[in-house]
Amino acid sequence: MREWLPHLRPGDWGTLLLGLALAGASFPLLWRGGVADRAVVKRDGAVLAEFALNAARRFEVEGPIGRTVIEIAPGRARVASDPGLHQYCVKQGWLTRPNSIAICAPNHVSLQLTGKDSSFDSLNY
Amino acid sequence: MPLFAFLIIGEWYFQTMSVELTVTADDRRVARFAAAAIVLTIAEAAIPSPLPGVKPGLANIVVLVVLLRHGWADAAWVSLLRVFAASLLMGQFLAPGFFLSLAGALASLATLALTVRLPSRWFGPVTHSVAAAFAHMAAQLVVARLWLVPHDGVFLLTPIFATAALCFGAINGLIAAKLLVELDQ
Numbered sequence: 001m002r003e004w005l006p007h008l009r010p011g012d013w014g015t016l017l018l019g020l021a022l023a024g025a026s027f028p029l030l031w032r033g034g035v036a037d038r039a040v041v042k043r044d045g046a047v048l049a050e051f052a053l054n055a056a057r058r059f060e061v062e063g064p065i066g067r068t069v070i071e072i073a074p075g076r077a078r079v080a081s082d083p084g085l086h087q088y089c090v091k092q093g094w095l096t097r098p099n100s101i102a103i104c105a106p107n108h109v110s111l112q113l114t115g116k117d118s119s120f121d122s123l124n125y
Numbered sequence: 126m127p128l129f130a131f132l133i134i135g136e137w138y139f140q141t142m143s144v145e146l147t148v149t150a151d152d153r154r155v156a157r158f159a160a161a162a163i164v165l166t167i168a169e170a171a172i173p174s175p176l177p178g179v180k181p182g183l184a185n186i187v188v189l190v191v192l193l194r195h196g197w198a199d200a201a202w203v204s205l206l207r208v209f210a211a212s213l214l215m216g217q218f219l220a221p222g223f224f225l226s227l228a229g230a231l232a233s234l235a236t237l238a239l240t241v242r243l244p245s246r247w248f249g250p251v252t253h254s255v256a257a258a259f260a261h262m263a264a265q266l267v268v269a270r271l272w273l274v275p276h277d278g279v280f281l282l283t284p285i286f287a288t289a290a291l292c293f294g295a296i297n298g299l300i301a302a303k304l305l306v307e308l309d310q
Binding site for chain 1: 243244245246247248249250251252255256259283284287288290291294295298299302303306
Protein backbone atom coordinates (compact mmCIF):
# COMPACT_ATOMS: atom_id res chain seq x y z
CA MET A 1 0.00 0.00 0.00
CA ARG A 2 2.73 2.41 1.03
CA GLU A 3 4.72 2.02 -2.19
CA TRP A 4 1.77 3.50 -4.13
CA LEU A 5 1.57 6.71 -2.12
CA PRO A 6 4.45 8.51 -3.91
CA HIS A 7 2.41 8.27 -7.11
CA LEU A 8 -0.23 10.57 -5.65
CA ARG A 9 0.51 14.26 -6.13
CA PRO A 10 -0.97 16.89 -3.79
CA GLY A 11 -3.80 17.83 -6.16
CA ASP A 12 -4.67 14.18 -6.68
CA TRP A 13 -5.83 14.01 -3.07
CA GLY A 14 -8.18 16.88 -3.83
CA THR A 15 -9.50 15.05 -6.89
CA LEU A 16 -10.05 11.91 -4.85
CA LEU A 17 -11.90 13.86 -2.16
CA LEU A 18 -14.04 15.57 -4.78
CA GLY A 19 -14.84 12.20 -6.36
CA LEU A 20 -15.69 10.78 -2.97
CA ALA A 21 -17.98 13.74 -2.26
CA LEU A 22 -19.71 13.34 -5.64
CA ALA A 23 -20.20 9.61 -5.18
CA GLY A 24 -21.38 10.10 -1.61
CA ALA A 25 -23.79 12.86 -2.60
CA SER A 26 -25.36 10.68 -5.26
CA PHE A 27 -26.52 8.10 -2.73
CA PRO A 28 -29.27 10.00 -0.85
CA LEU A 29 -30.04 12.22 -3.83
CA LEU A 30 -30.96 9.38 -6.13
CA TRP A 31 -32.06 6.65 -3.82
CA ARG A 32 -34.84 8.68 -2.30
CA GLY A 33 -37.02 8.36 -5.38
CA GLY A 34 -40.26 9.53 -3.83
CA VAL A 35 -42.45 7.84 -1.28
CA ALA A 36 -45.24 5.42 -2.04
CA ASP A 37 -48.42 6.57 -0.33
CA ARG A 38 -51.27 4.49 -1.81
CA ALA A 39 -51.87 0.95 -2.95
CA VAL A 40 -54.28 0.26 -5.81
CA VAL A 41 -55.81 -3.18 -6.29
CA LYS A 42 -57.24 -3.97 -9.69
CA ARG A 43 -59.08 -6.94 -11.18
CA ASP A 44 -59.34 -7.16 -14.97
CA GLY A 45 -57.93 -3.65 -15.14
CA ALA A 46 -60.74 -2.14 -13.08
CA VAL A 47 -59.91 -0.55 -9.75
CA LEU A 48 -61.39 -2.61 -6.93
CA ALA A 49 -59.96 -0.76 -3.98
CA GLU A 50 -57.45 1.88 -2.98
CA PHE A 51 -55.73 2.00 0.37
CA ALA A 52 -53.55 4.57 2.04
CA LEU A 53 -50.29 2.98 3.14
CA ASN A 54 -50.61 4.09 6.73
CA ALA A 55 -52.23 1.19 8.53
CA ALA A 56 -51.95 -2.57 8.37
CA ARG A 57 -54.86 -4.45 6.87
CA ARG A 58 -55.71 -7.36 4.60
CA PHE A 59 -57.84 -7.35 1.51
CA GLU A 60 -59.16 -10.37 -0.34
CA VAL A 61 -60.01 -10.47 -4.01
CA GLU A 62 -61.98 -13.24 -5.68
CA GLY A 63 -60.65 -13.89 -9.17
CA PRO A 64 -61.41 -16.46 -11.87
CA ILE A 65 -59.23 -19.15 -10.26
CA GLY A 66 -59.48 -18.33 -6.60
CA ARG A 67 -58.72 -15.87 -3.87
CA THR A 68 -55.80 -13.44 -3.88
CA VAL A 69 -54.88 -11.95 -0.51
CA ILE A 70 -53.33 -8.49 -0.44
CA GLU A 71 -51.55 -7.34 2.67
CA ILE A 72 -51.12 -3.65 3.40
CA ALA A 73 -48.65 -2.36 5.98
CA PRO A 74 -47.37 1.12 6.77
CA GLY A 75 -45.33 2.22 3.76
CA ARG A 76 -45.54 -1.07 1.89
CA ALA A 77 -47.81 -3.71 0.46
CA ARG A 78 -47.56 -7.24 -0.90
CA VAL A 79 -49.53 -10.12 -2.31
CA ALA A 80 -49.66 -12.46 0.66
CA SER A 81 -51.13 -15.39 -1.25
CA ASP A 82 -52.43 -16.19 -4.68
CA PRO A 83 -53.75 -19.31 -6.40
CA GLY A 84 -51.51 -18.78 -9.45
CA LEU A 85 -49.19 -21.59 -10.56
CA HIS A 86 -45.83 -19.80 -10.52
CA GLN A 87 -46.46 -17.43 -7.60
CA TYR A 88 -44.55 -14.63 -9.29
CA CYS A 89 -46.56 -11.88 -7.62
CA VAL A 90 -46.17 -13.48 -4.20
CA LYS A 91 -42.42 -14.01 -4.64
CA GLN A 92 -41.98 -10.32 -5.43
CA GLY A 93 -42.44 -9.74 -1.72
CA TRP A 94 -43.07 -6.34 -0.23
CA LEU A 95 -43.46 -3.46 -2.65
CA THR A 96 -42.10 -0.21 -1.29
CA ARG A 97 -41.36 2.11 -4.20
CA PRO A 98 -43.95 4.25 -5.94
CA ASN A 99 -45.15 2.77 -9.23
CA SER A 100 -43.92 -0.72 -8.45
CA ILE A 101 -46.45 -3.37 -9.35
CA ALA A 102 -47.13 -7.03 -8.64
CA ILE A 103 -49.31 -8.77 -11.19
CA CYS A 104 -51.05 -12.05 -10.49
CA ALA A 105 -51.90 -12.70 -14.11
CA PRO A 106 -53.64 -16.08 -13.73
CA ASN A 107 -56.12 -14.56 -11.30
CA HIS A 108 -56.41 -11.23 -13.20
CA VAL A 109 -55.38 -9.26 -10.11
CA SER A 110 -52.75 -6.54 -9.80
CA LEU A 111 -51.39 -4.56 -6.89
CA GLN A 112 -49.68 -1.27 -7.59
CA LEU A 113 -48.21 1.39 -5.35
CA THR A 114 -48.59 5.01 -6.32
CA GLY A 115 -46.70 8.09 -5.26
CA LYS A 116 -47.01 11.76 -5.93
CA ASP A 117 -45.45 11.41 -9.36
CA SER A 118 -47.06 8.46 -11.08
CA SER A 119 -46.00 9.03 -14.64
CA PHE A 120 -44.15 5.72 -14.99
CA ASP A 121 -44.64 2.27 -13.58
CA SER A 122 -42.27 -0.62 -13.04
CA LEU A 123 -43.39 -2.24 -16.29
CA ASN A 124 -42.10 0.75 -18.22
CA TYR A 125 -38.87 0.54 -16.34
CA MET B 126 -3.20 -13.70 -30.40
CA PRO B 127 -5.70 -13.44 -33.23
CA LEU B 128 -5.28 -9.70 -33.22
CA PHE B 129 -1.60 -9.80 -34.00
CA ALA B 130 -2.28 -12.32 -36.73
CA PHE B 131 -4.87 -9.90 -38.04
CA LEU B 132 -2.37 -7.04 -38.02
CA ILE B 133 0.32 -9.12 -39.71
CA ILE B 134 -2.10 -10.29 -42.39
CA GLY B 135 -3.17 -6.71 -42.86
CA GLU B 136 0.38 -5.55 -43.36
CA TRP B 137 1.12 -8.44 -45.75
CA TYR B 138 -2.02 -7.62 -47.70
CA PHE B 139 -1.06 -4.00 -48.17
CA GLN B 140 2.50 -4.97 -49.12
CA THR B 141 1.49 -7.57 -51.72
CA MET B 142 -1.19 -5.34 -53.16
CA SER B 143 1.56 -2.70 -53.31
CA VAL B 144 -0.79 -0.16 -51.85
CA GLU B 145 1.12 3.03 -51.22
CA LEU B 146 0.74 3.33 -47.48
CA THR B 147 3.52 5.13 -45.72
CA VAL B 148 3.61 3.90 -42.18
CA THR B 149 5.39 6.33 -39.93
CA ALA B 150 6.96 5.60 -36.58
CA ASP B 151 4.04 7.43 -34.99
CA ASP B 152 1.57 5.07 -36.68
CA ARG B 153 3.45 2.04 -35.43
CA ARG B 154 3.53 3.41 -31.90
CA VAL B 155 -0.20 4.17 -31.91
CA ALA B 156 -0.92 0.72 -33.35
CA ARG B 157 1.20 -0.98 -30.71
CA PHE B 158 -0.50 0.87 -27.86
CA ALA B 159 -3.92 0.33 -29.40
CA ALA B 160 -3.20 -3.40 -29.66
CA ALA B 161 -2.31 -3.48 -25.96
CA ALA B 162 -5.52 -1.61 -25.11
CA ILE B 163 -7.59 -3.99 -27.25
CA VAL B 164 -6.06 -7.04 -25.59
CA LEU B 165 -6.88 -5.59 -22.16
CA THR B 166 -10.46 -4.86 -23.22
CA ILE B 167 -10.99 -8.40 -24.44
CA ALA B 168 -9.35 -9.94 -21.39
CA GLU B 169 -11.56 -7.77 -19.22
CA ALA B 170 -14.71 -8.91 -21.03
CA ALA B 171 -14.10 -12.33 -19.49
CA ILE B 172 -14.33 -10.96 -15.96
CA PRO B 173 -17.82 -11.45 -14.56
CA SER B 174 -19.51 -8.25 -13.43
CA PRO B 175 -22.41 -7.91 -10.98
CA LEU B 176 -23.90 -5.14 -13.08
CA PRO B 177 -23.52 -4.43 -16.79
CA GLY B 178 -21.27 -1.43 -17.16
CA VAL B 179 -19.29 -1.86 -13.97
CA LYS B 180 -15.86 -2.76 -15.35
CA PRO B 181 -12.32 -1.87 -14.32
CA GLY B 182 -11.57 -0.26 -17.69
CA LEU B 183 -7.99 -1.54 -17.77
CA ALA B 184 -7.49 -0.29 -21.33
CA ASN B 185 -7.64 3.23 -19.93
CA ILE B 186 -4.29 2.62 -18.24
CA VAL B 187 -2.79 2.43 -21.71
CA VAL B 188 -4.64 5.59 -22.78
CA LEU B 189 -3.28 7.43 -19.72
CA VAL B 190 0.27 6.33 -20.39
CA VAL B 191 0.00 7.43 -24.02
CA LEU B 192 -1.57 10.73 -22.98
CA LEU B 193 1.25 11.61 -20.62
CA ARG B 194 4.09 10.35 -22.80
CA HIS B 195 2.94 11.19 -26.31
CA GLY B 196 0.16 13.74 -25.98
CA TRP B 197 -3.59 13.96 -26.32
CA ALA B 198 -3.83 13.28 -30.06
CA ASP B 199 -2.10 9.90 -29.74
CA ALA B 200 -4.24 9.06 -26.71
CA ALA B 201 -7.38 9.87 -28.70
CA TRP B 202 -6.24 7.59 -31.53
CA VAL B 203 -5.50 4.73 -29.14
CA SER B 204 -8.77 5.17 -27.26
CA LEU B 205 -10.99 5.32 -30.34
CA LEU B 206 -9.14 2.55 -32.20
CA ARG B 207 -9.68 0.41 -29.13
CA VAL B 208 -13.42 1.13 -29.05
CA PHE B 209 -13.85 0.23 -32.72
CA ALA B 210 -11.48 -2.72 -32.93
CA ALA B 211 -12.54 -4.34 -29.65
CA SER B 212 -16.21 -4.06 -30.59
CA LEU B 213 -15.50 -5.60 -34.00
CA LEU B 214 -13.57 -8.47 -32.45
CA MET B 215 -16.28 -9.16 -29.88
CA GLY B 216 -19.12 -8.84 -32.37
CA GLN B 217 -20.52 -5.78 -30.60
CA PHE B 218 -19.95 -3.30 -33.40
CA LEU B 219 -22.95 -0.93 -33.72
CA ALA B 220 -24.70 -2.75 -30.88
CA PRO B 221 -25.92 -0.64 -27.94
CA GLY B 222 -22.79 -1.50 -25.96
CA PHE B 223 -20.64 -0.05 -28.73
CA PHE B 224 -22.40 3.31 -28.60
CA LEU B 225 -22.19 3.40 -24.80
CA SER B 226 -18.50 2.62 -25.07
CA LEU B 227 -17.98 5.27 -27.74
CA ALA B 228 -19.86 7.91 -25.76
CA GLY B 229 -17.79 7.10 -22.69
CA ALA B 230 -14.53 7.26 -24.64
CA LEU B 231 -15.41 10.62 -26.24
CA ALA B 232 -16.42 12.14 -22.90
CA SER B 233 -13.25 10.82 -21.27
CA LEU B 234 -11.08 12.25 -24.04
CA ALA B 235 -12.78 15.64 -23.76
CA THR B 236 -12.16 15.61 -20.01
CA LEU B 237 -8.54 14.54 -20.46
CA ALA B 238 -8.01 17.42 -22.89
CA LEU B 239 -8.89 19.73 -19.99
CA THR B 240 -7.19 17.98 -17.08
CA VAL B 241 -3.94 17.52 -18.98
CA ARG B 242 -3.57 21.31 -18.89
CA LEU B 243 -3.51 21.31 -15.10
CA PRO B 244 -0.06 21.89 -13.58
CA SER B 245 1.62 18.47 -13.58
CA ARG B 246 3.46 19.21 -10.38
CA TRP B 247 0.13 19.13 -8.56
CA PHE B 248 -2.04 16.88 -10.64
CA GLY B 249 -0.87 13.49 -11.85
CA PRO B 250 -2.31 10.41 -13.56
CA VAL B 251 -4.73 9.76 -10.69
CA THR B 252 -6.50 13.08 -11.27
CA HIS B 253 -6.73 12.45 -15.02
CA SER B 254 -7.96 8.93 -14.44
CA VAL B 255 -10.63 9.76 -11.85
CA ALA B 256 -11.92 12.75 -13.85
CA ALA B 257 -12.08 10.68 -17.03
CA ALA B 258 -13.81 7.82 -15.21
CA PHE B 259 -16.55 10.15 -13.94
CA ALA B 260 -16.98 11.69 -17.40
CA HIS B 261 -17.17 8.18 -18.89
CA MET B 262 -19.87 7.18 -16.42
CA ALA B 263 -21.87 10.39 -16.87
CA ALA B 264 -21.86 10.13 -20.66
CA GLN B 265 -22.94 6.51 -20.55
CA LEU B 266 -25.78 7.29 -18.16
CA VAL B 267 -26.99 10.13 -20.37
CA VAL B 268 -26.88 7.97 -23.51
CA ALA B 269 -28.61 5.13 -21.69
CA ARG B 270 -31.31 7.49 -20.42
CA LEU B 271 -31.90 9.20 -23.76
CA TRP B 272 -31.77 6.13 -25.92
CA LEU B 273 -32.00 2.79 -24.15
CA VAL B 274 -34.13 3.31 -21.04
CA PRO B 275 -36.80 5.98 -21.50
CA HIS B 276 -37.21 6.43 -17.77
CA ASP B 277 -35.31 8.19 -15.01
CA GLY B 278 -34.91 4.81 -13.33
CA VAL B 279 -31.42 4.45 -14.83
CA PHE B 280 -30.25 7.29 -12.61
CA LEU B 281 -31.01 5.15 -9.57
CA LEU B 282 -27.83 3.28 -10.50
CA THR B 283 -25.74 6.45 -10.33
CA PRO B 284 -24.41 5.80 -6.81
CA ILE B 285 -23.11 2.37 -7.87
CA PHE B 286 -21.55 3.69 -11.07
CA ALA B 287 -20.04 6.71 -9.30
CA THR B 288 -18.47 4.50 -6.64
CA ALA B 289 -17.08 2.20 -9.32
CA ALA B 290 -15.75 5.19 -11.27
CA LEU B 291 -13.98 6.52 -8.19
CA CYS B 292 -12.42 3.18 -7.23
CA PHE B 293 -11.40 1.98 -10.67
CA GLY B 294 -10.37 5.49 -11.73
CA ALA B 295 -8.03 5.79 -8.74
CA ILE B 296 -6.58 2.28 -9.17
CA ASN B 297 -6.02 2.70 -12.92
CA GLY B 298 -4.43 6.09 -12.31
CA LEU B 299 -2.03 4.62 -9.77
CA ILE B 300 -1.09 1.77 -12.11
CA ALA B 301 -0.53 4.26 -14.94
CA ALA B 302 1.62 6.43 -12.65
CA LYS B 303 3.75 3.45 -11.69
CA LEU B 304 4.09 2.34 -15.32
CA LEU B 305 5.16 5.85 -16.34
CA VAL B 306 7.87 5.88 -13.70
CA GLU B 307 9.12 2.46 -14.78
CA LEU B 308 9.05 3.40 -18.46
CA ASP B 309 11.17 6.45 -17.76
CA GLN B 310 13.86 4.43 -15.98
